[in-house]
Amino acid sequence: MTEPPAPLHFSLLTLFPELLRPFTQEALLGRAVAAGLLKFDLHDLREHAGNRWRKVDDSPYGGGAGMVIRVDVVERALAALPVRPDEIILLTPAGTRFDQKMAEELAEKSHLALLCGRYEGFDARVEGLVTREVSVGDYVMMGGEAAAACIVEAVARLRRGVIGDEQSWRDDSYSSGLLDYPEYTRPAVWQGQGVPEVLQGGNHAAIVRWRRDRALERTLSRRPDLLPAAGLTPHDSAALLELGVDAGHLAALGAPPPPQVKAKRRTRRPEEPMQTPSVAVLTDKVPADRKVPAERAPTDSGEQ
Ligand code: ADE
Numbered sequence: 001m002t003e004p005p006a007p008l009h010f011s012l013l014t015l016f017p018e019l020l021r022p023f024t025q026e027a028l029l030g031r032a033v034a035a036g037l038l039k040f041d042l043h044d045l046r047e048h049a050g051n052r053w054r055k056v057d058d059s060p061y062g063g064g065a066g067m068v069i070r071v072d073v074v075e076r077a078l079a080a081l082p083v084r085p086d087e088i089i090l091l092t093p094a095g096t097r098f099d100q101k102m103a104e105e106l107a108e109k110s111h112l113a114l115l116c117g118r119y120e121g122f123d124a125r126v127e128g129l130v131t132r133e134v135s136v137g138d139y140v141m142m143g144g145e146a147a148a149a150c151i152v153e154a155v156a157r158l159r160r161g162v163i164g165d166e167q168s169w170r171d172d173s174y175s176s177g178l179l180d181y182p183e184y185t186r187p188a189v190w191q192g193q194g195v196p197e198v199l200q201g202g203n204h205a206a207i208v209r210w211r212r213d214r215a216l217e218r219t220l221s222r223r224p225d226l227l228p229a230a231g232l233t234p235h236d237s238a239a240l241l242e243l244g245v246d247a248g249h250l251a252a253l254g255a256p257p258p259p260q261v262k263a264k265r266r267t268r269r270p271e272e273p274m275q276t277p278s279v280a281v282l283t284d285k286v287p288a289d290r291k292v293p294a295e296r297a298p299t300d301s302g303e304q
Pocket of ligand 1: 092134138139140141143147
C-alpha cells in the first residue's frame with residue numbers, strides 16, 4: 001500500500017481573508033481539503049500592523065498617489081507563520097509571469113505562502129523576504145487575492161487525487177504544449193450545429209488524431225507563440241501544412257519534416273473526386289439517421 005501524499009499547504013496572507021475563505025472551502029478545493037490533500041490557512045496582515053489602528057500602510061517616499069504596505073508588517077506576518085514555507089510568493093503585476101511550467105514547479109512543493117497586496121503595492125524591501133514575485137498576467141487588478149486564487153487553482157489541480165483523473169490534466173491546454181482541443185456533449189445537434197462525426201464513431205485512433213489536429217488548429221490561430229515549444233511530431237507537420245502553414249514557416253517553428261507518404265503511382269481519372277482532406281470541418285452536420293448513444297445518467301464532476 002502506498003502512503004497517501006502529504007497535503008499541499010497554502011498559507012494565504014491578505015488584508016481581506018474573508019474574500020478568500022469561501023474559495024478554499026467550496027467545490028473541488030473544499031473536497032480536497034476534506035480528503036486531506038490540501039490544507040489552507042488564512043492570515044490577516046492587519047493582525048501584524050503593530051498599532052492600535054491596525055494600519056498597515058503609509059504614504060510613499062518621494063510623493064505620489066496611493067499608499068504602500070509597510071515592510072515591517074509583512075516581516076511580522078511571515079515570522080508568525082508556525083513553519084517557514086518552501087516558497088513565499090508575492091503577488092504583483094510587476095512579477096515574473098505565472099504559467100503552467102511554474103504551476104508544475106510549485107505543485108512539487110509542500111508549503112506555499114501567497115502574499116496578496118492592495119493599494120499601490122508593498123514597500124520594495126519585501127523583495128528580501130520573499131522567494132519570488134509573480135504576476136498572473138499583463139493587467140493590473142485591485143489586489144492580489146484574485147491572483148492568489150489563480151495560483152491555488154492551477155497548482156492544486158496538479159496534485160494527485162485533487163481532480164481525480166490524471167489524464168484529464170495531462171491533455172489540458174498547456175500541459176500538452178498546445179491549447180486544448182474542442183469538446184462536445186449532448187445534444188448531438190444544437191441550433192443546427194452538429195458534433196463532428198468522427199467523435200461519434202468508435203475509431204479511437206481517428207479520434208486521437210482529430211483531437212490533436214484541432215488542438216494544432218486552435219493553437220495556430222490563437223496562440224502561435226506556443227508552437228515552437230510544443231514538441232511537434234512529423235504528423236503534426238503534415239497537419240499544419242494542411243492548415244495552410246507553408247514549409248518556410250514550418251521550418252521556422254522547428255517542426256520536423258512531415259512523414260514521407262508512399263504514394264501508389266496511379267494517376268487520378270478526371271471523373272474521380274479529389275482526396276478529402278483529413279482535417280474535418282467542425283460544423284459537420286449529423287446525418288438525420290445517425291444513432292446517438294442512449295443518454296447517460298447525469299454525473300456531477302464537481303465543476304461547473
Ligand atoms: N495584483 C494586481 N494585479 C496583479 C497581477 N496581474 N498579478 C499578480 N498580482 C496582482
